[in-house]
Amino acid sequence: MKKAEIGIIGGSGLYAMPGLTDVREEKVTTPFGEPSDALVLGELEGRRVAFLARHGRGHRLLPSELNFRANIYAMKMLGVERILSVSAVGSLKEEHKPTDFVMPDQFIDRTFARNATFFGDGIVGHVAFGNPVCAAVAATLQKACDAVGVVGKSGGTYVCMEGPQFSTRAESNLYRSWGADVIGMTNLQEAKLAREAEICYATMAMVTDYDCWREGHDDVTVDQIVAVMHQNSANAAKVVRAAVAAMSAEKSCTCGDALKYAIMTDRKAIPEHTRQKLGLLLDKYF
Numbered sequence: 104m105k106k107a108e109i110g111i112i113g114g115s116g117l118y119a120m121p122g123l124t125d126v127r128e129e130k131v132t133t134p135f136g137e138p139s140d141a142l143v144l145g146e147l148e149g150r151r152v153a154f155l156a157r158h159g160r161g162h163r164l165l166p167s168e169l170n171f172r173a174n175i176y177a178m179k180m181l182g183v184e185r186i187l188s189v190s191a192v193g194s195l196k197e198e199h200k201p202t203d204f205v206m207p208d209q210f211i212d213r214t215f216a217r218n219a220t221f222f223g224d225g226i227v228g229h230v231a232f233g234n235p236v237c238a239a240v241a242a243t244l245q246k247a248c249d250a251v252g253v254v255g256k257s258g259g260t261y262v263c264m265e266g267p268q269f270s271t272r273a274e275s276n277l278y279r280s281w282g283a284d285v286i287g288m289t290n291l292q293e294a295k296l297a298r299e300a301e302i303c304y305a306t307m308a309m310v311t312d313y314d315c316w317r318e319g320h321d322d323v324t325v326d327q328i329v330a331v332m333h334q335n336s337a338n339a340a341k342v343v344r345a346a347v348a349a350m351s352a353e354k355s356c357t358c359g360d361a362l363k364y365a366i367m368t369d370r371k372a373i374p375e376h377t378r379q380k381l382g383l384l385l386d387k388y389f
């Protein structure tokens with residue numbers, strides 16, 4: 104029996120999910136270690152959901168310290184088939200203003216210190232990643248933005264950087280020259296692992312500021328930044344709730360078959376302990 108069908112990963116500003124009922128916490132241990140925190144299970148709009156605070160409650164973990172594998176595997180263990188991921192980002196384009204939400208459909212990887220695959224340890228797999236987010240879930244998020252009166256933009260490129268420091272101005276301008284839309288520190292590894300776990304995944308990127316490229320506009324006050332963050336987290340909760348309510352029961356995408364042609368290793372050559380460890384992902388193909 105599935106404990107949850109929809110997963111919600113909350114980032115900076117969204118540390119709990121308002122409106123959850125029938126709430127209980129579950130500490131999940133995965134073959135890849137511990138997730139960022141206990142998962143909060145409950146009901147939202149009549150659907151079973153699992154909420155995870157990406158950085159742990161109290162915001163204790165750096166982006167580079169996150170155990171992305173455990174976070175996504177824990178969702179899989181609970182039965183989650185779709186993940187809505189919420190994260191704070193900087194804008195790389197004038198048109199993406201603070202308090203706008205962007206649903207990126209592409210990523211650029213600028214990280215270098217993260218483990219972002221369930222494979223290895225005797226098994227090689229290569230999933231297709233040309234379309235890194237689930238278009239159906241992203242569209243549901245975008246429509247939910249419209250429904251609750253939040254500016255929600257469909258598509259865009261998310262630069263995922265290592266952090267924890269923000270970009271230099273040269274880097275920020277480089278990413279702008281690449282045509283990227285927003286910059287953050289966490290969502291790409293989640294997207295990769297969700298794909299390997301055959302879970303639909305889409306990101307809602309909440310713009311908090313203009314990164315550092317927009318010279319001559321640095322006169323924003325701390326009060327203004329705090330106000331934007333408060334508004335974003337309130338809006339995110341509303342949008343996620345509307346998206347959960349609107350999520351179709353049937354899936355029209357191919358995310359659930361991502362491993363069908365991905366595994367390269369001869370079945371007989373896969374070590375038993377690896378086969379066991381990944382049973383949740385592989386059993387259907389063996």
Ligand SMILES: [Zn+2]
Nearest residue numbers: 237303356358
């Ligand atoms: Zn999908």
